[in-house]
Amino acid sequence: MRKSLSLVAVVTAAAALVVTPGTSSAAPVRQVKWVACPADVALGDLECGTLQVPLDYREPHGRQTEVMISKLASKNPEKRKGVLLTNPGGPAEGLTFPFLLKALGLPQSVLDAYDVIGMDPRGIGFSSPSTCDMTEEQMADGSIPPYANNSAEVRQRADEVKKIAEQCLRSSSADELPYNTTANIARDLDSVRAALGEKKASYLGYSYGSYLGSVYATLFPKTSDRVVIDSNLPKGGWDVEGGRLMGRGVEDTFPDFAKWAAAHPEYNLGTTPQQVRAKFFDLAARLDEKPSVEGIDGRVFRLSTFTSLYATGDAAFSALAASWKAYDTGQPQPPVEYPEVPRVQALLAGRLNVMCGDSAWPSSVRTYERNVEIDRLRHPMFGAAAANIQPCAFWPKPVEKQVLPSDRGPRNVLLVQNERDPATPLAAARSTRRAFGDRAAMITIDQGGHGAYVIGKNKCANDEVTEYLLGGQRPNDTKCAAETS
Known part of the structure; x- marks a missing residue:
């Protein structure tokens, strides 16, 4: 099976419809039906429930779809403030995320203050899962496009x-x-809030969940309470x-890893950061010419390096360095376990629904050829992958206008952002911060990796976010220094 990885796409049969962003108040308020959690979701004290929501919020009494939620309930009624809606990014399954946040170290004070709510977004996981009838080879392509060495590879893709x-x-x-969009997922969140009997809900979301949080705060300024968005996508x-x-x-x-690898000569990747960077391009070229013993080529090597940079520190960097050393010496890579096929099918199909339905993508293949040519020079390590053609190029016009963050509403949005993030760089966070205007403030942290609050272990940032979730007093723009211990 070919191992190159790319963003998979879908096309819908939607007619050109116009949906006006707004609240879900026109939809009838339904009750959550509490059910047994699916076997692989039944973790700790998680409770699970289902909720019927409108497929199309313009027709609240029309066809319904089902979302599944999870709840990690506060065990301290005297300190409980309400509910904290969460999203782990992706778009991906979110039912186990409250349990994961607790395992990562979400402060007990926050667990006491909120019922932490997870949700599989519509079309994904256990929420009316989608399908694109993909083959195993297509599913192996994942969610990021392959690195394109030339225009011919863009056209092939x-x-x-x-x-x-x-x-x-x-x-x-x-x-x-057509209706599995971020705007409708945000409306689903507000439907969950109403079904739980809460006048307002707070929110914590990472990566793609940052954009979902932006849309939620924009569409529901009156019912969103404290909104924390972490590892931020740009405003669009x-x-x-x-x-x-x-x-x-x-x-x-990458310079964080290069500096680390240069200080660890046992991996033989170079004695200076510049030499480590040169080794990256050397390995990519060699693997393109002759794939590894597992059939891994330069495109997959670039992608695996990209995803490895999500985590930082000795453990993460030593694993990445060991992987590079194996490629460099012709040794096999550690085996990788893949999730069961039906769940991958729903994940990839549902993810593409959202990406391609949220905004209009260029339809000209030549546009992607040009973008790849530019970004191959501008960002030579990974730009020709990130700019490569997405299936969204073949998607019809979205059913509603792209929702952008609004500066109208309460000053209740707090962005949290690592200064060096491989997937959602600081430039993206600054785009969203500007769009929110005075509604938002941003904490920037002198560290790398994808994920800051709780995940990044920076005490300055963690304390600021926790204090906001508990007290409601949003801080001003803040910079947190790197921690040396």
Whole structure:
């Protein structure tokens, strides 16, 4: 099976409709039906429930779809403030995220103050899952485009993603695809809030969840309470320009690893950061010419390096360095376990629904050829992957106008951002921060990696966010220094 990785796409059969952003107040308020959690979601004290929500919020009494939520309930009624809606990014499954946050060290004070709510977004996981009837080879392509060495490879990829789009159009869930958008997921969140009997809800979201939080705060300024968005996409979310920023993110983040590797000669990757960077290009070229013993080529090597930069520190960097050393010496890589196929199918299809339905992507293949040519020079490590053609190029016009962050509303948005992030660089966060204007403030942290609050272990940032979630007094723009211990 070919191991190159790319963003898979779908095409919907939607007509050109116009949906006006607004609240879900027109939809009837339904109750959560509490059910047993699925086997692989039944972790700790998680409770699970389902909720019927409108497929199309313009027709609140029309066809319904189902979302599944989870709850990690506060065990301290005297300190409980309400609910904290969460999203882990992706778009991906979110039912286990409250349990994961607790395991990562979400402060007990926050666990006491809130019922922490997870949700599988519509079309993903256990929430009316989508399908595109992908083959195993198509599913192995994942969610990030392959590095394109030339225009011919862009055109070849265009043919591949167009075929997947056609499959999605014929799939059993094709009629739902136009409505599996971030705007409707935000409306689902507000429906969950109402169904739980809460006048307001707070929110904590990472990566893609930052854009979901931006849309939620924009569409529901009166019912959103304290909104924390971490590892931020730009104001337009994962659109064509947001995707291209991953090339910049790798360039921002890689020097941290290069400095570390240069200080660890046992891996023989170079004695200076410049030599480690040169080794990257050397390995990519060698693997393109002769793939590894597992069939890994230079494109997959670039992608694996990109995803490895999500984590920082000795453990993460030593694992990445060991992987490079294995490639360099012709040794096998550690085996990788993949999730079960049906869940991957729903994840990839649902993710593409959202990406391609949120905004209009360029339809000209030549546009992507040009973007790749530019970003191959501008961000040579990963730019020609991040700018490569997405299946969204073959998507019809979205059913509603792209939702951008608004500066109208309460000053209740707090961005948290590592200065060096491979997937959502600081430039992206600054875009969202500007769009919110005085509604928002931003904490920037002198560290790398994807994920800051709780994940990044920076005490300055963690204390600021925790204090906001507990007290409601949003800080001003703040910079947190790197921690040396």
